[in-house]
Amino acid sequence: MKELNGRELAGFIKERQAHQVRHLRAIKKFPKLVIFYDNESPVITKYISLKEKYGADIHVDVEVRKLDAPNAAEMVREAANDDTVSGIIVQLPLAECDMSILDLIPNKKDVDGLRGERDTATAMAIHWLLTGYGVELPSLRLAVVGRGKLVGAPLLKMWKDSNYDVEMFHRGDDLMRLHDFDVIVTATGVPGLITSEMVKEGAVVVDAGTASEKGVIVGDVAEEVRERDDLTITPKIGGVGPLTVAMLFENVIRATSE
Numbered sequence: 001m002k003e004l005n006g007r008e009l010a011g012f013i014k015e016r017q018a019h020q021v022r023h024l025r026a027i028k029k030f031p032k033l034v035i036f037y038d039n040e041s042p043v044i045t046k047y048i049s050l051k052e053k054y055g056a057d058i059h060v061d062v063e064v065r066k067l068d069a070p071n072a073a074e075m076v077r078e079a080a081n082d083d084t085v086s087g088i089i090v091q092l093p094l095a096e097c098d099m100s101i102l103d104l105i106p107n108k109k110d111v112d113g114l115r116g117e118r119d120t121a122t123a124m125a126i127h128w129l130l131t132g133y134g135v136e137l138p139s140l141r142l143a144v145v146g147r148g149k150l151v152g153a154p155l156l157k158m159w160k161d162s163n164y165d166v167e168m169f170h171r172g173d174d175l176m177r178l179h180d181f182d183v184i185v186t187a188t189g190v191p192g193l194i195t196s197e198m199v200k201e202g203a204v205v206v207d208a209g210t211a212s213e214k215g216v217i218v219g220d221v222a223e224e225v226r227e228r229d230d231l232t233i234t235p236k237i238g239g240v241g242p243l244t245v246a247m248l249f250e251n252v253i254r255a256t257s258e
Contacts, residue, residue: 001229005127007238009132010246017246018058020253031060031256033087033111033249034079038067039095043210043217047241048091054245056249058254069096076104087111087252092150105213108258111251114149121251123154125243126185126206133232135204139184145175145194145220151187151208186220196224205233208240 019030030248033055037044055062065077067090079085088105089112113120130137142159146152147170159166167173174246176185178198186194187208199205209220219236226233234240 001226002232004129004133004204004232004234004242006129006234006243009129010242013243013246014054014058014252017249017253020257021059023252024256025059027257030084031086031252032084033060033089033252034085035064035091036067036076036079036101037064037091038069038072038097039093041095044091044093044216050241051248053054054249058249060249067094068099070130072101073104074096076101080106080109081105085109087248089248090114097185100233110256111255112150112249112250113143116154116215117153119143119158119249120150120154122151122187122240122244123158123207124247125240126151126155126208127158128204129234129240129243130183130204130245135183135232137164137183138162140165140204141180142183143169143178143181143185145169145178145184146188146209148187151185155185160190166223188220190220191218192222193220194225196228199225199228199231201230203231205231206240207234235256 024031033050037047037048050063052064052138065075079088085232086109088109090102105115107115142164143155143167144152147168152168155169156166175198177201183185183204184194185197185206185208189209191211191213205221205225207221212216
């Protein structure tokens with residue numbers, strides 16, 4: 001089995017970003033990311049802590065603010081109008097607040113891409129991960145499982161815009177058809193959804209699904225898939241996640257530089 005190690009690629013990006021931030025601070029430009037959330041699920045808590053640590057490592061200020069549902073729109077507007085804030089993200093899923101608050105984030109500060117006006121950080125991370133490991137996407141059949149706002153829908157659009165041979169699978173579709181595809185990207189949050197008989201020999205598998213099962217964060221791919229030695233696959237930890245965080249901060253730095 002060959003691993004698609006996003007942590008390794010993110011390490012190189014992080015080193016460059018730290019240098020960029022030092023330069024920005026030297027000219028009195030201070031990158032700042034505000035993270036909004038409204039529930040404390042293990043998955044959300046984990047992802048927020050990863051972003052806080054990454055920001056601290058490259059000296060980008062990160063503020064985490066819990067949304068008060070009745071005042072959520074006002075809180076997001078305040079950050080949107082604050083000239084000291086370079087980027088804003090709303091950590092999904094939301095438990096109480098309405099998704100319409102995403103529309104209050106100015107395009108320049110939408111570093112996660114959730115407004116739909118740019119590629120999302122997670123979709124870009126998956127693309128970078130595959131191309132960084134030499135996966136020749138234009139010549140392969142690509143499957144995206146799950147049409148969520150963060151991963152599936154934007155990744156499908158990105159690859160269709162590039163004229164790649166890509167197909168979307170969602171709830172109710174025959175997942176046994178995945179066996180016909182060379183690359184499978186899954187992001188449904190359904191543990192164990194992708195089983196070995198769905199995956200052809202020599203396929204590339206990107207597991208971007210996240211769910212909490214008995215306090216442990218798990219992906220979409222069944223353990224039997226990971227036991228195979230013929231696949232190229234993301235590890236349980238350190239696949240898409242580290243590159244997604246790197247992409248977020250890439251956008252924060254870019255927004256500060258403009």
